[in-house]
Amino acid sequence: xxxxxxxxxHDHKRCRRATLAxxxxxCAERNIRLTPVRRNTLEILLETHTALGAYELLxxxxxxxxxxxxxxVYRALGFLMxxxxxxxxxxxxxxxxxxxxxxxxxxxxLICRACSRxxxxxxxxxxxxxxxxxxxxxxxxxNSVIELSGLCAQCPSDS
Amino acid sequence: xxxxxxxxxHDHKRCRRATLAxxxxxCAERNIRLTPVRRNTLEILLETHTALGAYELLxxxxxxxxxxxxxxVYRALGFLMxxxxxxxxxxxxxxxxxxxxxxxxxxxxLICRACSRxxxxxxxxxxxxxxxxxxxxxxxxxNSVIELSGLCAQCPSDS
DNA sequence: GGCAACTATGTTATATTGTAACATAACGAA
DNA sequence: TTCGTTATGTTACAATATAACATAGTTGCC
Numbered sequence: 001x002x003x004x005x006x007x008x009x010h011d012h013k014r015c016r017r018a019t020l021a022x023x024x025x026x027c028a029e030r031n032i033r034l035t036p037v038r039r040n041t042l043e044i045l046l047e048t049h050t051a052l053g054a055y056e057l058l059x060x061x062x063x064x065x066x067x068x069x070x071x072x073v074y075r076a077l078g079f080l081m082x083x084x085x086x087x088x089x090x091x092x093x094x095x096x097x098x099x100x101x102x103x104x105x106x107x108x109x110l111i112c113r114a115c116s117r118x119x120x121x122x123x124x125x126x127x128x129x130x131x132x133x134x135x136x137x138x139x140x141x142x143n144s145v146i147e148l149s150g151l152c153a154q155c156p157s158d159s
Numbered sequence: 160x161x162x163x164x165x166x167x168x169h170d171h172k173r174c175r176r177a178t179l180a181x182x183x184x185x186c187a188e189r190n191i192r193l194t195p196v197r198r199n200t201l202e203i204l205l206e207t208h209t210a211l212g213a214y215e216l217l218x219x220x221x222x223x224x225x226x227x228x229x230x231x232v233y234r235a236l237g238f239l240m241x242x243x244x245x246x247x248x249x250x251x252x253x254x255x256x257x258x259x260x261x262x263x264x265x266x267x268x269l270i271c272r273a274c275s276r277x278x279x280x281x282x283x284x285x286x287x288x289x290x291x292x293x294x295x296x297x298x299x300x301x302n303s304v305i306e307l308s309g310l311c312a313q314c315p316s317d318s
Numbered sequence: 319g320g321c322a323a324c325t326a327t328g329t330t331a332t333a334t335t336g337t338a339a340c341a342t343a344a345c346g347a348a
Numbered sequence: 349t350t351c352g353t354t355a356t357g358t359t360a361c362a363a364t365a366t367a368a369c370a371t372a373g374t375t376g377c378c
Contacts (some may be wrong), residue, residue: 004296033374035326054364067328074365075327090181090249091304093335093364108289109292110298121296127289129303130267133282137163138312139269145250153297192345194355213335217370226357233336252335252364 004050004110004119005099007152016046022101023085032083040098041076041084049117051094071126089118091147096120108146114155163269164258164276165208166311175205181260182244191242199223200235201244201256208276210253248277250306255279267305271313 001035005015005154023042027034034042044060050059054073059075062068077095080086085101088094088110099120106127112120131141151157164174182201188191193201203219204211211219213232221227226237239245244260247253248268257263257304258279265286269278290300310316 006300007297033326037327059250069329071329071367072327079326091305095185109299110293110296112298117297117309118299121293123289123292126285126292129285129288130282130307133285134267134269134307134309135281137269137278138166139163139271139278139307139377140310140316141269141307142272142309143307145304145308147249147299147304148289148293148298148302149304150293150301151299157299192355194344196356230334230338230358238355244350304360 004121006117007154019046026101032104037066037072037076038079042080044085045097046093051089051092051096051118053094089147090145106144111147111149112152112155113149114151117152160207163280165276165278166313178205185260196225196231197234197238201239203255210248210251210277212253247307249304265303269307270306271311271314272308273310276311287318
C-alpha cells in the first residue's frame with residue numbers, strides 16, 4: 001500500500017484540477033449537470049484534503065454569492081454524494097471530496113486527529129475479509145462505513 | 160465465525176439478564192455507580208437487539224418517571240459509552256447496548272436494513288488487516304468505526 | 319420560436335440531534 | 349455531620365438536517 005496522497009506533500013493545484021476534470025468528464029458521460037452551486041461546493045471541498053461541515057460549506061458558498069440557506073448546500077451535497085464525488089464522514093458529520101472519482105469503491109477513511117486531513121483508501125483485502133467474515137455470520141453486506149481515526153505520518157505521535 | 164446472536168432466535172430474557180449482570184459486576188469492579196437513570200437507559204436498550212435514537216430513549220425514560228430533558232439521556236449515554244456498555248452507530252445517530260461488555264474490543268456492527276436488528280461482531284482478522292493496511296499507508300490507527308449495512312439471514316433478500 | 323415537462327434553485331419554516339451552564343440533590347469519606 | 353465530589357434537574361440554545369412549496373432555468377418537441 002503506497003502512502004496516502006492526502007498525507008504527503010504534492011502539487012495540490014494539479015491534484016485539484018485533475019479531480020475536477022475527472023468529475024466533469026463523468027458528468028458528461030452520465031449526462032448529468034455540474035451546475036454552479038454543485039461545482040462550487042465540490043471546488044470548496046477540493047481546496048484541502050480535509051472534511052467540512054455542511055454549515056461551513058454553506059458559509060463559503062454564500063461568500064461566492066449563493067443563497068445562504070441550508071437546503072442549498074444539502075442539495076448540492078446530495079447530488080455530489082449520489083454521484084460518488086463527495087463522501088460523508090459519519091463520525092464527524094462532515095463532508096470530503098472523493099479523491100478518486102471513477103476508481104472509488106468501498107472507500108475507507110483515515111482521519112488524522114492532529115492535522116484533520118482525511119485520506120481515502122481502498123483496501124480491497126481488508127474489505128473482502130470484513131465482508132466475508134460478516135457473511136459467515138449470516139449477513140449480506142450491502143454497504144460499509146469504515147472510518148479510522150488516528151495519526152498520519154507527518155504528525156508527531158504525542159499530538 | 161458463528162452466527163450473530165442478534166440475528167438468531169434465543170432466550171432473550173436470559174440474554175438481557177446476563178448482560179445486565181455482567182455490567183453490574185464490572186461497575187462493582189471499577190467502583191463506579193450504575194445509578195437508576197443509567198441502569199434504566201441500559202435496560203431499555205437491552206430490550207431488543209436494535210438501536211434507538213436519543214430522543215426515543217428519552218421518551219421511554221420519561222415514561223419511567225425520569226426528567227424529560229435531553230441532558231438526562233445524553234449524560235446517561237455518555238457514561239454508558241465511556242464504560243463500553245453502549246455503542247453509538249454513527250451512521251444512524253442511534254445507540255445500541257453492547258452485547259459482550261468485558262470481551263468487547265474493536266467491534267464491528269452488522270445492521271439489518273429489513274428488521275433493524277444490530278449484531279455486534281469482533282472480527283479480529285479483518286480488523287488487523289485494516290489497521291495494518293492503514294499502517295502501510297503511514298497511518299497509526301487509534302480508533303475505528305466499522306458499520307456494515309445489509310441483510311441478516313432471517314430477512315428475505317428482496318426486502 | 320413557443321410550449322410543455324422536467325430539473326434545479328430560492329425561500330420559509332421546522333424537525334432532529336446534541337451541549338453549555340448553572341442550580342439542586344444525593345453520596346461518600348474524614 | 350459536614351465538606352467535597354458526583355449525579356441530576358432545568359433552562360436555554362447550538363448544530364445538523366429536511367419538508368414543502370414557489371420560482372426560475374433547461375430541454376426536447378412541434
